[in-house]
Amino acid sequence: MEGIIKEELKCIEEMHNVKILYACESGSRAWGFPSKDSDYDVRFIYINHPDWYLSIDDKRDVIELPINDLLDINGWDIRKALKLFRKSNPPLQEWLLSDIVYYQKYDFINNLRALSSEVFSxxxxxxxxxxxxxxxxxxxxxxxxxxxxxxxxxxxxxxxxxxxxxxxxxxxxxxxxxxxxxxxxxxxxxxxxxxxxxxxxxxxxxxxxxxxxxxxxxxxxxxxxxxxxKTVNFEASDPTSKLDELFRKTLLEVWSS
CATH class of the missing domain: 1.20.120 (Four Helix Bundle (Hemerythrin (Met), subunit A))
Known part of the structure; x- marks a missing residue:
């Protein structure tokens, strides 16, 4: 099954002209209690070509494949992921902890993990x-x-x-x-x-x-x-400048060659 998933991810890169930075399992398989008929919940983060971001119009920042009985694959553009990460989005935080990793390339995900404790709310x-x-x-x-x-x-x-x-x-x-x-x-x-x-x-x-x-x-x-x-108080620091820097650094790393 892992081979099929990797082929699907490769097709996504070619079809959408993006580079996938990280792909993992989410849901019951990642949580350790899959059923015998559980599907594969594949989640990924991708980055578009720099020109894609230089636009006056908003663009769709999610890629989703049609869901079937076996596979549920969808991913977020890096900017969407970083905006949600800034809010300590729990599903995204769980992706970083998943033991089932299908694909990882470039320094992005390790750099993101290094910031997890700082943005955790x-x-x-x-x-x-x-x-x-x-x-x-x-x-x-x-x-x-x-x-x-x-x-x-x-x-x-x-x-x-x-x-x-x-x-x-x-x-x-x-x-x-x-x-x-x-x-x-x-x-x-x-x-x-x-x-x-x-x-x-x-x-x-x-x-x-x-x-x-x-x-x-x-x-x-x-x-x-x-x-x-109701008794908990928490003051979060603003990690925006670090996430902006990570976004720009990843753009250069992925597309400079």
Whole structure:
């Protein structure tokens, strides 16, 4: 599959006259709990030719391929990526942490990673994960019968919030690392690990009776996290000049030859 993905990325470069700087896996595969039928969520950052940026008109800064049952591939222009990075965009921060890297060239992504701690906003990331947890919990896990696999899409953001509270840094991307670092041994952790084992082994985790110990934990934590974030103050420095410099440096590195 990796070969197919790399071929698709090469076609994107040729079709759109861009250079891809970085491509990685996002979603359940990167988080460590793919299903047997999970698609590949490929995300990439690319750079256009310098002339593309010298225009009085705004241009589309996203490249997306049609989604099919196997592949979901889309990417952001470097300027869009840097603007979102300046806001500590959590999905982009997760791309930088992905263990599944399909392509990396030039110095851009290493330079971007070096700035991650400087631009990280605990409040921005906390609210991103908290809202994800609340929305998924409300939509999928309220009945006596629930979509069991949706527990991962609530627990992961809840545990990410707990990590930010405790460490004030971007959370690990792997779900199992979050579980190990934030939860003590006991019935809750045991139930979560049982579900994780079932999902990784390819079981169809559809409608089943709710897992009360997990629901009770989520209920309590969401209420706690909602109260906690209101007490947090954070003053962010402005990294714009450094990101401008990185943008110009990357343009020269990629296109000077």
């Amino acid at each position: 605990p409040i921005s990331c906390f609210y991103h994960y908290l809202n994800m947890a609340r929305n998924n919990y409300r939509e999928y896990l309220q009945g006596d019968q629930v979509k069991i696999k949706k527990y991962f899409y609530v627990l992961r953001p809840v545990l990410a919030c707990k990590w930010i509270e405790q460490h004030n840094t971007m959370p690990p991307i792997l779900f199992k690392d979050l579980v190990e670092s934030t939860l003590s041994e006991g019935a809750l952790k045991t139930q979560i690990n049982l579900l994780l084992d079932r999902k990784i082994q390819g079981e169809e985790l559809n409608l089943e009776p709710r897992v009360n110990v997990i629901n009770e934990y989520i209920d309590l934590e969401i209420k706690y996290l909602e109260a906690y974030i």
